[in-house]
Amino acid sequence: xxxxxxxxxxxTKIYEHPTLNFSFKYPDDFTISxxxxxxxxMLVVQGKSAEQSFQMRIEPIDEDxxxxxxxxxxxxxxxxxxxxxxxxxxxxGGRGVAFLSNDPLFGGKSRExxxxxxxxxxxxxxxxxxxxxxxxxLGSWTFK
Numbered sequence: 001x002x003x004x005x006x007x008x009x010x011x012t013k014i015y016e017h018p019t020l021n022f023s024f025k026y027p028d029d030f031t032i033s034x035x036x037x038x039x040x041x042m043l044v045v046q047g048k049s050a051e052q053s054f055q056m057r058i059e060p061i062d063e064d065x066x067x068x069x070x071x072x073x074x075x076x077x078x079x080x081x082x083x084x085x086x087x088x089x090x091x092x093g094g095r096g097v098a099f100l101s102n103d104p105l106f107g108g109k110s111r112e113x114x115x116x117x118x119x120x121x122x123x124x125x126x127x128x129x130x131x132x133x134x135x136x137x138l139g140s141w142t143f144k
């Protein structure tokens with residue numbers, strides 16, 4: 001049985017990245033793990049179940065890219081499925097796009113948020129049902 005994400009999420013803990021000068025709030029009973037990745041690092045924000053969690057890939061980019069657009073994603077990842085695309089502003093400068101996709105690691109229906117800030121690329125992936133959590137966390141995001 002899938003656990004529903006409560007609509008009245010209380011974000012009481014604060015995660016501060018040690019080098020990239022960003023922070024966000026998350027629920028008290030969640031944990032955050034970080035792992036090195038081929039190109040950067042991966043953060044896993046874990047709730048009571050996989051459906052209440054999300055992962056975030058963070059990679060430096062070697063071009064002066066100030067916004068991630070749906071067109072740019074399609075150029076770089078031609079086979080990607082993107083529906084319900086919406087431009088997003090994260091914090092006071094992360095600009096990108098949110099969309100629904102079909103990531104098999106997330107049951108075939110995933111919420112994706114891809115954005116860039118100061119030559120760093122952020123890719124958030126979650127179960128589509130975790131959208132309220134992702135929105136709440138991104139709504140608390142700040143860049144210093």
